[in-house]
Amino acid sequence: MGMACVAETWEDDSKGQFREMIHDEVDKWVDQLWEEFGEDRQPTLMELSDIFTRTRQKFLGSCLQTMIEQRYSDLLEQEYAPCPKCGKRCKRRRNNSKQMVTMQGPSSLKRPWFYCPACSYGFSPLDNVLEISRKKYQFDIQKKSVRTSSEVPFSQGSEIFKDLTGQSISNHFIHETFDEVGAPAYLEDVIPSAEEIGKRIKEASVGTWRPVLVVASDGAHLPTRPKAKRKEKRGKGSWQEAKGFRIYLLSKNRIIHVASWHQIQNEEQFGKDLSLVASRIPQDQVRVALLGDGADWLWKHMTTCFPKGRQVLDYYHCVEHIYKVAKAQYGEKSPKGLEWVESTICRLFFAEVGNVIAGLRRMQPKDTESSEEIRKLTGYLTNNRERIHYKGDRRGGYPIGSGGIESANKFICHTRMKRSGAWWVKETGNEMLRIRCAVYNGTYDNVFERYKKTNSRDACPQLC
Numbered sequence: 001m002g003m004a005c006v007a008e009t010w011e012d013d014s015k016g017q018f019r020e021m022i023h024d025e026v027d028k029w030v031d032q033l034w035e036e037f038g039e040d041r042q043p044t045l046m047e048l049s050d051i052f053t054r055t056r057q058k059f060l061g062s063c064l065q066t067m068i069e070q071r072y073s074d075l076l077e078q079e080y081a082p083c084p085k086c087g088k089r090c091k092r093r094r095n096n097s098k099q100m101v102t103m104q105g106p107s108s109l110k111r112p113w114f115y116c117p118a119c120s121y122g123f124s125p126l127d128n129v130l131e132i133s134r135k136k137y138q139f140d141i142q143k144k145s146v147r148t149s150s151e152v153p154f155s156q157g158s159e160i161f162k163d164l165t166g167q168s169i170s171n172h173f174i175h176e177t178f179d180e181v182g183a184p185a186y187l188e189d190v191i192p193s194a195e196e197i198g199k200r201i202k203e204a205s206v207g208t209w210r211p212v213l214v215v216a217s218d219g220a221h222l223p224t225r226p227k228a229k230r231k232e233k234r235g236k237g238s239w240q241e242a243k244g245f246r247i248y249l250l251s252k253n254r255i256i257h258v259a260s261w262h263q264i265q266n267e268e269q270f271g272k273d274l275s276l277v278a279s280r281i282p283q284d285q286v287r288v289a290l291l292g293d294g295a296d297w298l299w300k301h302m303t304t305c306f307p308k309g310r311q312v313l314d315y316y317h318c319v320e321h322i323y324k325v326a327k328a329q330y331g332e333k334s335p336k337g338l339e340w341v342e343s344t345i346c347r348l349f350f351a352e353v354g355n356v357i358a359g360l361r362r363m364q365p366k367d368t369e370s371s372e373e374i375r376k377l378t379g380y381l382t383n384n385r386e387r388i389h390y391k392g393d394r395r396g397g398y399p400i401g402s403g404g405i406e407s408a409n410k411f412i413c414h415t416r417m418k419r420s421g422a423w424w425v426k427e428t429g430n431e432m433l434r435i436r437c438a439v440y441n442g443t444y445d446n447v448f449e450r451y452k453k454t455n456s457r458d459a460c461p462q463l464c
């Protein structure tokens with residue numbers, strides 16, 4: 001009881017002190033509000049809200065500054081501080097002023113600055129405590145503006161941001177910050193931790209029933225162009241494949257997302273990335289289903305990373321191939337062609353792949369195009385024979401189509417990446433993909449934290 005009393009008195013003290021300190025700011029704000037509308041005008045709600053939006057920045061920015069001055073008065077008066085590098089006691093050289101802007105508005109900070117001659121290193125201890133950014137616009141603004149630009153083009157992001165928050169930040173600033181956050185956004189941070197994945201598996205488990213964990217891989221083609229130097233003509237654009245995977249859990253009637261990852265990268269790197277994610281998944285607690293479109297390299301990596309996975313040839317890709325033959329052999333949408341498609345799909349559904357292949361071999365090709373399509377389908381089915389068992393998949397609760405990855409692809413790759421006129425430099429495109437994956441995976445906080453650690457004003461050299 002005694003302790004609580006002491007704490008309360010102290011809190012009341014500092015609270016009262018703060019109240020006292022912002023009194024002037026309140027007065028200034030009130031004056032400003034009154035000045036705007038005089039006594040005789042009857043402002044509408046919208047007009048009132050607008051003036052609050054316009055004027056609160058100055059008011060709240062000053063309040064925030066006052067709170068810092070009150071809370072950290074000891075650090076503001078500090079005469080000596082240990083050097084963060086060698087620990088030697090250093091004397092204050094001078095007070096340094098920093099103009100900064102947070103979501104609340106502009107604040108100014110005058111704090112002691114120390115210099116260690118042995119390390120030739122200048123520092124302000126308060127900057128570490130507050131985690132102040134080297135930039136004028138602080139981490140809270142940086143975090144939200146980068147998040148905004150992961151949804152809309154940079155120029156538009158700056159407009160929307162200003163409209164909603166009253167903060168005018170240039171699209172150049174957003175773009176630059178975006179690059180700095182996106183560059184160190186590694187797979188390790190973008191993919192949820194083993195602990196988090198375990199939680200999601202638990203959520204999907206009902207009784208002793210092990211949930212199905214779907215690993216679906218696919219590619220999406222993105223418009224890219226080579227990096228050009230300033231004033232240099234842009235190079236010729238080309239379409240490059242973003243290889244990616246999505247991992248999700250099938251629970252009773254819903255899908256629980258686990259992880260998405262897409263990058264413009266080669267097959268080898270794709271394999272490395274998939275294996276890192278696989279190492280975070282307790283594979284004995286789930287029944288793994290591997291979904292793919294038939295590309296050999298993809299199966300190679302998926303089966304290496306998930307050796308016990310049930311391999312399922314994506315039903316929709318498979319059907320697409322069948323339609324190609326029908327079109328070439330019987331003509332587009334001809335009744336005979338459709339009938340053949342239907343009976344072929346039906347046979348595949350019952351895993352009668354051998355029969356379908358035998359039927360294809362007996363077919364008399366109409367022309368060379370048809371002959372080529374028949375040859376391709378025969379090869380495709382032969383290669384993927386062991387992966388066609390849709391009826392059994394259905395019965396066991398496994399998926400037969402990768403609707404899941406197609407929608408993730410659409411969400412992650414297409415909506416932001418394929419805007420008309422957008423050509424991506426590979427590096428920037430990959431940064432965008434990483435941040436969008438992080439948002440989708442629920443790991444954007446981790447990604448931003450990594451960036452923040454390396455960009456604080458007096459970032460510890462050991463990054464602790």
Ligand SMILES: [Zn+2]
Nearest residue numbers: 083086116119
């Ligand atoms: Zn030192």
